[in-house]
Amino acid sequence: MKILTCISHVPDTNAKIPFKDGQPDLNGISFVIAPYDDFALARAVELRDQTKGKLTVLNVGLADTEPTIRKALAIGADDAIRVNAHPHDAFYVASQIAAIAKQENYDLILMGRESSDFNGGQVHGMVAEMLGLPCVVPCMKLDLNGNVAVMQREIEGGKEIVEVALPFVAGCQEPIAEWKIPNMRGIMSAKTKPLKVVEPVAVENYTRIIKYEMPPQRSSVKMIDKDNIGELVRLLREEAKVL
Amino acid sequence: MSNVLIYVEAENGAAKKSSLEAVSYGAAVAEMLGGKAVAVAAADLSADHAGELAKFGADKVLHFGGTVNQSSEIAELVAAAAQQENAAVVVTAKSINADGAVPMIGVKLKASVATNVTALPDLSNGFVVTRAAYTGKAITQVSLHSNVKVLSIKKNASGTKEYNKPLAVESFNANISASKITVKEVKKQTGEILLPEADIVVSAGRGLKGPENWGMIEELAKTLGAATACSKPVSDMDWRPHHEHVGQTGIKVSPNLYFAIGISGAIQHLAGVNSSKVIVVINKDPEAPFFKSADYGIVGDAFEVVPKLNEALKAAL
Ligand SMILES: Cc1cc2nc3c(=O)[nH]c(=O)nc-3n(C[C@H](O)[C@H](O)[C@H](O)COP(=O)(O)OP(=O)(O)OC[C@H]3O[C@@H](n4cnc5c(N)ncnc54)[C@H](O)[C@@H]3O)c2cc1C
Numbered sequence: 001m002k003i004l005t006c007i008s009h010v011p012d013t014n015a016k017i018p019f020k021d022g023q024p025d026l027n028g029i030s031f032v033i034a035p036y037d038d039f040a041l042a043r044a045v046e047l048r049d050q051t052k053g054k055l056t057v058l059n060v061g062l063a064d065t066e067p068t069i070r071k072a073l074a075i076g077a078d079d080a081i082r083v084n085a086h087p088h089d090a091f092y093v094a095s096q097i098a099a100i101a102k103q104e105n106y107d108l109i110l111m112g113r114e115s116s117d118f119n120g121g122q123v124h125g126m127v128a129e130m131l132g133l134p135c136v137v138p139c140m141k142l143d144l145n146g147n148v149a150v151m152q153r154e155i156e157g158g159k160e161i162v163e164v165a166l167p168f169v170a171g172c173q174e175p176i177a178e179w180k181i182p183n184m185r186g187i188m189s190a191k192t193k194p195l196k197v198v199e200p201v202a203v204e205n206y207t208r209i210i211k212y213e214m215p216p217q218r219s220s221v222k223m224i225d226k227d228n229i230g231e232l233v234r235l236l237r238e239e240a241k242v243l
Numbered sequence: 244m245s246n247v248l249i250y251v252e253a254e255n256g257a258a259k260k261s262s263l264e265a266v267s268y269g270a271a272v273a274e275m276l277g278g279k280a281v282a283v284a285a286a287d288l289s290a291d292h293a294g295e296l297a298k299f300g301a302d303k304v305l306h307f308g309g310t311v312n313q314s315s316e317i318a319e320l321v322a323a324a325a326q327q328e329n330a331a332v333v334v335t336a337k338s339i340n341a342d343g344a345v346p347m348i349g350v351k352l353k354a355s356v357a358t359n360v361t362a363l364p365d366l367s368n369g370f371v372v373t374r375a376a377y378t379g380k381a382i383t384q385v386s387l388h389s390n391v392k393v394l395s396i397k398k399n400a401s402g403t404k405e406y407n408k409p410l411a412v413e414s415f416n417a418n419i420s421a422s423k424i425t426v427k428e429v430k431k432q433t434g435e436i437l438l439p440e441a442d443i444v445v446s447a448g449r450g451l452k453g454p455e456n457w458g459m460i461e462e463l464a465k466t467l468g469a470a471t472a473c474s475k476p477v478s479d480m481d482w483r484p485h486h487e488h489v490g491q492t493g494i495k496v497s498p499n500l501y502f503a504i505g506i507s508g509a510i511q512h513l514a515g516v517n518s519s520k521v522i523v524v525i526n527k528d529p530e531a532p533f534f535k536s537a538d539y540g541i542v543g544d545a546f547e548v549v550p551k552l553n554e555a556l557k558a559a560l
């Protein structure tokens with residue numbers, strides 16, 4: 001069984017990101033595998049072990065993403081591909097992933113529900129559409145039964161159980177698996193696992209980011225005494241006008 | 244080519260509130276472009292309710308007789324309608340199934356796609372939208388430059404507006420291929436207010452100590468007509484169902500009013516709630532970080548404050 005997991009390389013979720021001249025100032029910020037992608041990777045490692053298959057991780061990014069890719073190898077992927085390009089937008093990234101997947105014919109393509117930088121929630125759906133495959137998002141549980149996967153998917157106010165035959169694409173979230181932390185052996189072996197760098201295919205740009213800004217800040221908090229709850233109700237009605 | 248196509252989702256026969264916002268948003272964009280606002284809905288919207296969309300700004304409603312459940316089916320329906328209507332812009336409200344359809348529609352229509360859009364577009368220099376990024380830590384302006392644009396809007400991106408348009412419902416036919424995904428079972432709580440749709444959200448965290456203490460949270464939510472939500476550790480420990488968990492790895496909400504009770508205000512929690520209009524924090528620790536991101540705060544024990552608040556609201560509302 002050939003599994004592909006696509007990971008994005010994003011600022012640590014604890015980081016405060018300053019913005020300078022309309023751009024995020026990422027100097028000195030540490031980078032990680034995006035949280036949802038880490039869930040996808042953890043489940044992919046388990047499924048690879050179960051099926052004695054092969055797990056490839058893929059990232060579209062410049063050379064600075066390699067430590068993040070090595071971390072995925074340390075967690076358990078067998079080999080890696082880096083498409084040597086700035087991830088311009090979801091369509092660009094999806095086109096790169098689809099180009100590779102067309103040659104490789106993976107049985108299963110797992111991604112995160114969304115990246116934590118673009119937060120588009122788009123790459124999986126675009127890849128699926130480009131490859132003519134079904135796409136299950138957000139996928140909370142995934143078990144294989146031969147050639148068919150049984151999955152739990154979140155829906156508004158609940159969940160549904162779905163079945164789909166391989167191959168397909170899924171965008172994963174918890175509790176699909178527990179995040180895995182690389183152990184010493186993993187870290188050592190990751191250094192020598194193959195990481196192939198490929199050049200991007202040409203793709204038209206459909207979008208352009210003009211600038212980033214901080215979201216509007218709240219004015220300072222108004223504290224209300226706990227013995228004067230009526231005042232909170234009054235403020236919510238008369239000042240904030242939300243009741 | 245300046246028409247706007249809006250995908251409308253329904254619940255119990257009537258359009259969802261988020262879809263009505265999408266219709267008003269689409270009508271506003273159509274006015275800017277000098278085109279028509281056309282809504283498309285499947286059979287989940289009952290014929291009796293289809294006409295209501297005119298009130299929110301639709302010039303026409305395309306009513307499809309079949310149902311569309313999976314994202315691929317929604318994508319085929321919307322793409323077919325967009326092509327028939329020569330739509331320059333496609334709008335949908337955020338929802339789990341529509342979110343899945345948006346990237347597929349983008350590929351089908353060779354469109355520029357923007358999700359999590361938070362305001363009307365700026366057409367003074369091309370087509371520029373404002374969207375949330377870096378999990379709520381940034382807003383970004385993105386220029387969309389292919390002929391067709393697909394937007395998914397967040398709650399409160401423009402609000403609803405009342406229009407006085409004549410009612411025009413047309414039946415619409417499209418060839419939808421059956422999804423390769425088979426739904427085996429649906430486990431859905433009915434009758435509760437859906438979190439992504441709710442105007443008011445009452446959310447509680449680990450400060451509540453255990454699942455047995457959620458009664459007062461549910462009562463407060465009932466008084467307010469609110470949905471209930473929780474922090475990640477609370478759903479991780481199975482005190483509350485997973486679909487209530489908000490934040491970086493959960494649902495992102497932007498209600499008019501968000502109550503955070505016994506939640507510390509970690510950056511990953513804020514990521515899911517900081518675009519709420521008004522935030523009220525109740526926490527016994529005056530140093531809880533959440534107070535820095537709140538509009539109103541009460542320092543106190545939730546077990547004392549929440550029942551009192553509930554009584555005060557019952558008396559006032
Ligand atoms: C990659 C990543 C992703 C994450 N994603 C999410 C996410 O999506 N959503 C999320 O919520 N978290 C997320 N987290 C976890 C997050 O960092 C926090 O650990 C979590 O939000 C804390 O939950 P809490 O506020 O309920 O609990 P705590 O941090 O334990 O806070 C409990 C609060 O309750 C108060 N309290 C205690 N007793 C009372 C009382 N009687 N009355 C009033 N107040 C009381 C305390 O003062 C405290 O402030 C993520 C973490 C990581 C690393």
Ligand SMILES: Nc1ncnc2c1ncn2[C@@H]1O[C@H](COP(=O)(O)O)[C@@H](O)[C@H]1O
Nearest residue numbers: 006060087111112114115120121122123
């Ligand atoms: N640059 C990238 N390289 C590889 N995979 C990516 C990249 N960006 C996003 N993805 C994958 O696509 C998913 C959805 O991303 P997004 O559409 O940006 O929210 C992520 O969770 C990743 O699994």
